Amino acid sequence: MNNFFKASVQVLPSALVKTPGAKKTGRHTPGDKTTGKVWLVGAGPGDAELLTLKALRAINNADIIFYDYLVSEDIRALFPSHIPAHYVGKAKNQHSIKQEDLNQLLVTQAQAGLNVCRIKGGDPFVFGRGGEELLELRSAGIDAEVIPGITSASGCSTYADIPLTHRGLSQGCTFVTGHAEKSLDVNWAALAQLNHTLVFYMGLTRADEIAAQLLAGGLAADTPVAIIENGCRKDQRDIISDLHDFPAAVVREQVQSPALIIVGEVVRMKAQLQAQIWQHSSAESLLLA
Incomplete structure (x- = not known):
């Protein structure tokens, strides 16, 4: 300081x-x-x-x-x-x-x-x-x-190769703050039923509550979750989990603030959208042939 x-x-x-x-x-x-x-x-x-x-x-x-x-x-x-x-x-x-x-x-x-x-x-x-x-x-x-x-939701998700919206998966995105003096004042049932990508800012210390409330609201336990640590920085780290396991992943991976939590089917797009090393290698091989 x-x-x-x-x-x-x-x-x-x-x-x-x-x-x-x-x-x-x-x-x-x-x-x-x-x-x-x-x-x-x-x-x-x-x-x-x-x-x-x-x-x-x-x-x-x-x-x-x-x-x-x-x-x-x-x-x-x-x-x-x-x-x-x-x-x-x-x-x-x-x-x-x-x-x-x-x-x-x-x-x-x-x-x-x-x-x-x-x-x-x-x-x-x-x-x-x-x-x-x-x-x-x-x-x-x-x-x-x-x-x-x-804003972090846009920048961090893009750097992680995760679209916030994608046709057929999510037609909306909702930002939620995880910061609160006591409990989060959120209509969890409505949030779980939106079929939106959910982005939680400042939610690390509320991971257990977020998971429990969304599960109780009806979201499936295998709903994919991305935890993005130090987004848009040299040491960005993307941790992929699911709604049931992600609070344990936060502890297991010792995730530190600043971190963003993205919940929704769009997280599955990461595997398809991220740059593949083998693609670059194949291109180089063709150039050298």
Whole structure:
């Protein structure tokens, strides 16, 4: 964790009102009466090459950057060295800053005349609390813009050669968060009967509950399940199981966060869609013949 955020939350806003170094945006000088701007930026699921040009432009035009836990090392390496960048992420049971304090922090930084890049993993509006932050900024009259990012369900499933929808297998896809204070507030019976691909974000610690509830709702025990660890990163790992066994697979394979759980018949497509080594070898043989 960034040492900057080991200080108490109460002093964060005043501690973070900083004047950047030599960087100037041309729009304003930090400290003048002009209010800055906030970009809520989706960084995508991990691969730096999946950043949009608009996201990269916001990063380069910022006076200060606040980044989340899921913003990968490869993406952080693109942050200009002269722009202060501070970790404000939330891992399980490890929150560097309360959400309400972070919301206010974005406001105070913009009011101080800074251009702020608030960068999040995936997309800001898909389980990213971007709506909460934007509401606070709008209420304060701050100029703010949301820049979409590729959400983990799309990026990770594609990198795993698993389509989220496929004719004859699934005509819809439902995203579900596995994060909850106590039990998940989900209509499990309805979810099980949708005949959709189900994608669970932040569901590792809820694997037993997810499996039990979907089985009770009527999904077959042999329904295929993919667990994608570190999706869209160099160390991505795809673990294929079924609804009955996947909680045990999470433990057996020592799966670590970030990980995505995909439930549905589309998982069976992976074997057909993934690149085959023998195909490449055959092609090379033909070229050499």
